Amino acid sequence: MALMMVSQGLTRAQVEDPKSDVAFPDSVIDMMRGNLGQPPGGFPDSIVKKVLGKEKPNLERPGKHLKPADFEALRTELQAKFPDEEFDDEDFNGYLMYPKVFTDYVARHEQYGPVRVLPTKNFFYGMEEGEEISATIDPGVTLEIRCQAISDITETGEVKLFFELNGQPRTVRIKDRSAVASVKANPKAEAGNGKHIGAPMPGVVATVAVASGQAVKKGDVLLTIEAMKMETSITSDQDGTIKAIHVTPGAQIDAKDLLVEFE
Template sequence: MLKVECGMDIFRVFDCLNYLPNLIVGMEAAGKAGGIVEAAICYSGDVSNPKRTKYNLNYYLELTNELIKAGAHVLSIKDMAGLLKPQAAIILVKAIRDKHPEIPIHVHTHDTSGAGIASMLACAEAGADIVDVAVDSMSGLTSQPSMGALVASLQGTSLDTQLSLEAISQYSAYWEQTRNQYAPFECTVTMKTGNADVYENEIPGGQYTNLHFQAHSLGLSEQFEDIKIAYAKANDLLGDLIKVTPSSKVVGDLAQFMVQNKLNEKDVVDRAEELSFPKSVVEFFQGHIGQPHGGFPEPFRSKILRDLPRISERPGASLPPFDFKKLEEDLKKLYENVTFKDVVSASLYFDVTKEYLSFREQYGLVEHLDTASFFIGPKIGEEYIISIEEGKIFNIFALAVTDEINENGERTVFFEINGGLRTVLVRDNTAIKDIEVRPKAIKGNEKQIGAPMPGMVVEIRVKQGDEVSKGTPLVILSAMKMETVVQSPVAGIVETVHITPSMKLQAEDLIISLR
């Protein structure tokens, strides 16, 4: 309801596993709020390949029938990894159009392989009403196919869009300049060209760059090709999943876990009962995100879960109602000017919202800064004019930054505001080391438990003197959104806890000693 009031009209409702009970809950909520319900089927496999039988044409047609029966106003085909080949596009879209001639069909894809334009033209020819593209300067690779290329390809045909190429070029030029303002967020180490190996590894476009950043944070940048190969193997181990957020994260976490720990598929299965798998993998097998098509792979699932609880129904069905009022009260104890939008944001992304509110509390009205000043910072010798409100304007002139760093890792920045000299201490995160050198766990000694990966300590679940069994969760570590539950490899008593919450660790740092 809040999103409708804020101006959103169309709601694309999808589930990472195409799990119907999850989809229907979202569709009903969007419909009751007065929104247009665009129900999505997430595409995986290859309907043009008779050897790929799990996600065949009949699977998609049956799912389409159920979504239309549940009240979809628009049907979306969400091809998050760019796997929909032109021939498959013709088969799938034509079959849906023939069976449901009235439903608008909207196709979303990514151009990872470079075949995106061909696939979208095939969708249009087969009866799709809408295909997603991106303005030329923002298109290609893991983005969407080029708008200009699609418009030009359809000129003079029965599907002519009637859009002006000249206008599209001007539009693209604007966004090319705007993109420069966000240069700090551009990833300079990921793919430079289209890559058809996506048909083998099936990495979604939205995950590709995130996966590379995660690999970099884990010290695996040079092994990214190995991670892509492991991604396909991890997907097989998990039962060949449809991969969208968050199921794609499950596959990516397992792939990096395998490369980090030098494990092949046989190692993972044979040692499943002793390994500390990423939290996302464990929760997937518990049923936290729903039931995958074809069920969970056994006995792999039982080896990982052992005695952990399992969910066989819609995951949210057994949850108690969320207490928005209490969350609002808790936030207002910490921050000023908390709005209901902040409360809703915190209910979805608690840690991110807290970080945002803390930033807002500390730095104030940063929305008055221009984009380059906010993301890149002022250049020495340049003047910046900032308008807070009518009649209140600041002329800021950046003067100098000291070379010396104090004991807190801060440099002194000199500047003028409306002619008055000011100084401020600014922490230089690139010039200090946040990770200390810590003792390592002795390899082969099961009573010394080391960190399975670099990361930050999120939660410590035991204390000195606690008795633990083999498989007892001890610590949760996090690195770039990948959480890992470190389990006890043996039974024993906690002798020493060597870590504290929020501590940053390297791989094999000693975290727990047992006796």
């Protein structure tokens, strides 16, 4: 909730104002439903009504309504998704609690390898010229990686990396995401235009639930955005027909970027 308010520049008064339209993250909606339990005294009625609308929250212990889990069936389900991976009990517990997050994590692991062994700073920001790091990928197997040089950005937004892997020279081309972002700017939603749906915060488009020409009702989910470990559903604020979808799953977006346009 705090991250949402900071990223969208919202004040407490704006969040509490019944006339102010706010796209709440799914995690906040889930919390107000009572799926994490209730604090002493409960949540403020005005906030619960603002977030849930006519939906009634669960005031009982959340676990009371959970169906018994079939551990063996769920283990089989997880293994079927990733037949080449081996999962211990810690992995399985992660899948039980956060199935989508864990599935995304394993899929990235299969695509990029064990990136979890990289230093956090390098995972997020890459390496600088002359920097050297060590990464232990298996017991007794350590990679020594040294960044030698980074080329200038090409017209296609790529850079060439020159590095050493255990003393052996290597070269690879990669997309410079900051360069791509500076080259291509997404259209912005027009202020006051009721036919434009803009992004409430920067992030990545996770899913798109509608298509051009589709009729939707007020409250229908149009798409979801992931930002700062939050997933936010963008819902329609009106009945109408979709004229155009301006984003695709996986697209990087900034605040106020035009997402959906109504006829």
